[in-house]
Amino acid sequence: NGDIQRLVIGNSFANSTFVKSLVPPVDMIENTFAPYFKVEDKRLVGYLNDNRINSRQRPGEVAEFDEALEIIIDKYPHKHTLFPGNPGGSGGSGGQGGESYATVEEVKAMSLAEYKEAKKNGRIKPIS
Numbered sequence: 601n602g603d604i605q606r607l608v609i610g611n612s613f614a615n616s617t618f619v620k621s622l623v624p625p626v627d628m629i630e631n632t633f634a635p636y637f638k639v640e641d642k643r644l645v646g647y648l649n650d651n652r653i654n655s656r657q658r659p660g661e662v663a664e665f666d667e668a669l670e671i672i673i674d675k676y677p678h679k680h681t682l683f684p685g686n687p688g689g690s691g692g693s694g695g696q697g698g699e700s701y702a703t704v705e706e707v708k709a710m711s712l713a714e715y716k717e718a719k720k721n722g723r724i725k726p727i728s
Contacts, residue, residue: 605639612637612644618666622682629682636672637665648672680706701725 613619613630622629637646646653646668653671655663663671673679685700702710702723710718718724 608639608644609634609637612665616666623684633672
């Protein structure tokens with residue numbers, strides 16, 4: 601049973617286009633976030649704070665793997681390091697080029713010093 605659970609969870613991470621779009625390798629993402637998932641009734645279910653993660657797109661239903669993982673990552677304190685083009689990610693432009701602006705949620709979570717740094721690095725979208 602444990603082997604089947606590990607295989608199902610591992611397969612979900614390995615085949616996820618969302619996971620492949622993140623900066624860290626798939627195995628690092630899996631090692632960090634796999635504990636948030638359980639196989640129940642032949643289905644992969646995400647949990648956050650011991651509660652099933654429900655779908656935002658399909659109210660009343662359990663979130664599919666990618667949606668659940670996005671919700672989990674949204675609560676992850678270092679989420680900004682996981683996405684390409686954001687400061688703290690591995691290699692690359694460090695956020696230069698304006699290709700990746702901070703989300704409203706990220707801006708709200710920033711300290712004043714982080715906001716000033718993000719603005720200096722072009723991560724804050726100018727209001728037009």
